[in-house]
Amino acid sequence: MSATNGSTFLSRLDKTGTDILKCMHCGVCTGSCPSGRHTSLNVRNLLRKARKGESVLSDETLWTCTTCYNCQERCPRGIDIVDAIFEIRAIAVQEGIILKEHRTVGKLLVEHGHAVPINAENKAKREALGMDALPPTVHSFPNALSEVKKLLANCKFDELMSNE
Amino acid sequence: MSESARKEHEMNKLSLFLGCVIPNRYPGIEKSTKLCLEKLDIDCVDLEGASCCPAPGILRSFDKTTWLALSSRNISLTEDLGRDMLTICNGCYGSLADANNELKADEDLKESVNSHLAAVDREFKGTQDIRHITEFLYQEIEPENIRELVTNPLEIRVAVHYGCHLLKPSKGRVGMSVERPSFFDELVEATGAVSVDYPDKMECCGAGGGVRSALSDEALALTEHKLSMIEEAGVDCIVNACPFCHMQLDVGQTDLNERDGTEHSIPVLHYTQLLGLAFGYTVEELGIDLNSTLNKAFFEMIEDRP
Numbered sequence: 001m002s003a004t005n006g007s008t009f010l011s012r013l014d015k016t017g018t019d020i021l022k023c024m025h026c027g028v029c030t031g032s033c034p035s036g037r038h039t040s041l042n043v044r045n046l047l048r049k050a051r052k053g054e055s056v057l058s059d060e061t062l063w064t065c066t067t068c069y070n071c072q073e074r075c076p077r078g079i080d081i082v083d084a085i086f087e088i089r090a091i092a093v094q095e096g097i098i099l100k101e102h103r104t105v106g107k108l109l110v111e112h113g114h115a116v117p118i119n120a121e122n123k124a125k126r127e128a129l130g131m132d133a134l135p136p137t138v139h140s141f142p143n144a145l146s147e148v149k150k151l152l153a154n155c156k157f158d159e160l161m162s163n164e
Numbered sequence: 165m166s167e168s169a170r171k172e173h174e175m176n177k178l179s180l181f182l183g184c185v186i187p188n189r190y191p192g193i194e195k196s197t198k199l200c201l202e203k204l205d206i207d208c209v210d211l212e213g214a215s216c217c218p219a220p221g222i223l224r225s226f227d228k229t230t231w232l233a234l235s236s237r238n239i240s241l242t243e244d245l246g247r248d249m250l251t252i253c254n255g256c257y258g259s260l261a262d263a264n265n266e267l268k269a270d271e272d273l274k275e276s277v278n279s280h281l282a283a284v285d286r287e288f289k290g291t292q293d294i295r296h297i298t299e300f301l302y303q304e305i306e307p308e309n310i311r312e313l314v315t316n317p318l319e320i321r322v323a324v325h326y327g328c329h330l331l332k333p334s335k336g337r338v339g340m341s342v343e344r345p346s347f348f349d350e351l352v353e354a355t356g357a358v359s360v361d362y363p364d365k366m367e368c369c370g371a372g373g374g375v376r377s378a379l380s381d382e383a384l385a386l387t388e389h390k391l392s393m394i395e396e397a398g399v400d401c402i403v404n405a406c407p408f409c410h411m412q413l414d415v416g417q418t419d420l421n422e423r424d425g426t427e428h429s430i431p432v433l434h435y436t437q438l439l440g441l442a443f444g445y446t447v448e449e450l451g452i453d454l455n456s457t458l459n460k461a462f463f464e465m466i467e468d469r470p
Contacts, residue, residue: 034368035375038385064382067221067373069332073342082333089225098226101378106226113215115223116184125454126191135187135194136210144213147284151237154283157230 009053012091018084020047022077029071029081039064043071043081050088057092063099093160106161113138113148176304178295179211179247181238183256184219185407192451193407196436197252197297199450203313203443204305208250214238217251217259220329221373224259232273233280235263236288240281248293250300252436254406255372257296258329264294265336296330298405298435299338302347307354314442316469317356320400322438323430324349324359325390325413327406328368351435352403355442362397364390369404371412380419387416391428400462401431403438410434417457431455431462441466 013020029043030036036043041061050056062085071081092098098106109115114137123133138145152158180201186193201208216223217235224231239260242249251257267274268290278287301310331342340347343366349359370376370386391413394402404410410432417428432455433441440450447453447463 034364034370034386035382038389039382063373064375064379065373066328066368066370066375066383066386067225068328068368070328070368073332073334080333086225086228090227093226099374099378102222102226102374105222105374105377109216109218109223114184114188115216115219116188118188122188122191125451126187129191129195129449129451129454131191131195135182135191136212137182137187138213138215139187141213144215147213147286148215148234148237150284151233151280152230154280155227155230155233157227160227160230 018080028074032070032074110158113145177247178208178250179242181211181249181251183253193434196440196450200436200439217256220258236277240286252297254327254329261294307350310354316444320357321360322357323394323399323402325404327409360397363393369409369412415456429459431459
């Protein structure tokens, strides 16, 4: 996989302005990580591996980051750590490495324009509250939904989510 | 409300961005928001035809170009109305405010996004602001003016949950403290309630970044910790400003009870539901009884108040 080649990987992170080479390994990121308190996510270690060009694309902890931004806010070197995680995740998804539940969420967006679309139970709840069964979003405006679908196709997001 | 406060907020015409989780999972929050906006005499119309923001953790992780294209389309809808956009979800606020700020600051990025929007005859101009209901109420209406409008003060103890994306990433945001903010607590206390401090108050609910959707056990580990801190503090309910945190803290209690045989039963309210109670609306009118975690004692306490 080309993207796991160290220099390509770093140059892509660098292009986003995310200079993970500035890291001095103080560990504030890992110490501040609420996910790391309960899961095996070690942010400092994850980015250290990425910096060395080791493959982190299949590292399961890549997806246990809740993107709370504690690490990024507190990093004394001002590294945009969560932005780096986003970039690594995006490279993984491009290479087809994506959890099936996440692909499902992406497909829901492509089909409905909502990552969490309406269902029968909530139509009933809306009506019980005296509201329209459908909200005034893309759910009520077919033209708006077509626009969203066209835009997602223009970004090739539909293809990205359909690659099995 | 003072004349000057009224004039001030008349300048801020808004459109209401609903997102996904509120209209499609917690419609009571949508209704509560509209009741509160009406009571506060805030000029706010539905942002018709809006889509998913799209979600700042999960969808931004997949492809940044798509994330920017879809968020800028939503922003272009409010630009067409000449109104600032009001969000009632931390995730929607995070995505839309960050996209808006990035695009306003970077001409090349704006050009690139507009090349996608051109396919649907739209354009991002960068003429409007994105607001979150808590910082909007705090800065434009102010807690003291809200307190004056409260008809049924709430004598309850509240665990405030800020959530992450309301405040972070802080770059480009409104300048509230990330580590120890107080504006949300002040809004909660304007209803007569007491905001009770608790350990790890600023910690994540566990849902964000796609963790809830694909790694629910990991998400629940964070939720369980957060709930245990809140339970030790002895509160009547949790108040949040984000339907995704709301869902994680509400459905998370049911999930933990089913999995572990625990008896978590803390009512979870969005701020607009708390404010709605203080304006005299009922639990049913605000859809608080449509949560997954139902606490009869809390409902009775609310109904019995003067």
